Amino acid sequence: MNVLVLSATKLEIAASTSFLRKNKVDVLITGIGMLSATYALTKVLWQKKPRYIIQAGLAGSFDKNIPLGAVLAVSKDGIADLGVMEQQHWRSVFDLGLMRANQPPFINGRLFNPYKKLLKSCGLPQVSAVTVNEISTNKKRIALLKERGAVLESMEGAALHYVAKLEKIPFLQMRAVSNYVGERNKEKWDFKMSLARLNEELVRIIGVLKDGVI
Numbered sequence: 001m002n003v004l005v006l007s008a009t010k011l012e013i014a015a016s017t018s019f020l021r022k023n024k025v026d027v028l029i030t031g032i033g034m035l036s037a038t039y040a041l042t043k044v045l046w047q048k049k050p051r052y053i054i055q056a057g058l059a060g061s062f063d064k065n066i067p068l069g070a071v072l073a074v075s076k077d078g079i080a081d082l083g084v085m086e087q088q089h090w091r092s093v094f095d096l097g098l099m100r101a102n103q104p105p106f107i108n109g110r111l112f113n114p115y116k117k118l119l120k121s122c123g124l125p126q127v128s129a130v131t132v133n134e135i136s137t138n139k140k141r142i143a144l145l146k147e148r149g150a151v152l153e154s155m156e157g158a159a160l161h162y163v164a165k166l167e168k169i170p171f172l173q174m175r176a177v178s179n180y181v182g183e184r185n186k187e188k189w190d191f192k193m194s195l196a197r198l199n200e201e202l203v204r205i206i207g208v209l210k211d212g213v214i
């Protein structure tokens with residue numbers, strides 16, 4: 001089938017490990033953050049080009065109407081903290097003119113997933129996400145990201161979108177909501193439910209991909 005599953009930590013996809021092994025799905029644990037995810041994925045792609053790449057992980061949600069444990073697909077991602085906070089106004093590298101907003105693989109400064117058929121066939125609700133180096137805790141920053149349409153926040157999503165788009169490999173970023181962004185009391189996170197739901201959906205989607213959607 002030639003599918004590569006990425007996850008930042010072993011724990012996030014531990015419940016699917018035996019299924020993935022039995023189905024000869026390659027697994028890559030990238031480590032936390034955009035730097036390690038970009039390096040790990042790029043290195044693997046030098047050796048082997050999978051038919052599909054799936055990134056499965058947890059995420060924080062900006063929207064408290066989304067229940068903890070919900071599993072969503074990311075239709076567009078972006079790097080939320082590449083820029084400067086100047087006189088209380090956020091200016092991205094695109095606003096600063098340091099990078100062109102349409103410099104491939106960016107479109108308007110965002111990293112869209114162009115594989116619409118793959119996104120649709122996974123059957124998950126599609127949302128917009130941002131990727132951060134620093135987990136958001138500042139209330140103004142959270143309000144700004146929400147205002148700009150972000151629904152989910154992760155620490156690796158943009159790395160997948162960036163590399164897979166440049167390498168022209170169909171990809172899917174799926175995330176289960178483990179917490180609400182800004183909530184640092186881990187007692188209020190739901191690891192158990194989000195990990196269970198993430199792995200259930202991962203197994204189901206691998207089944208869908210077996211038939212080759214694109």
Ligand SMILES: O=C(O)c1cccc(C(=O)CC[C@H]2O[C@@H](n3cnc4c(=O)[nH]cnc43)[C@H](O)[C@@H]2O)c1
Pocket residue numbers: 008009011012032033057058059060061132135136153154155156178179180181182191
């Ligand atoms: O402590 C545990 O048992 C545990 C088990 C599995 C995963 C974790 C993580 O901490 C996962 C971190 C991973 O999840 C993404 N994430 C989750 N919430 C947020 C957030 O609010 N803001 C940004 N990223 C978030 C992120 O991609 C991390 O790599 C712990």
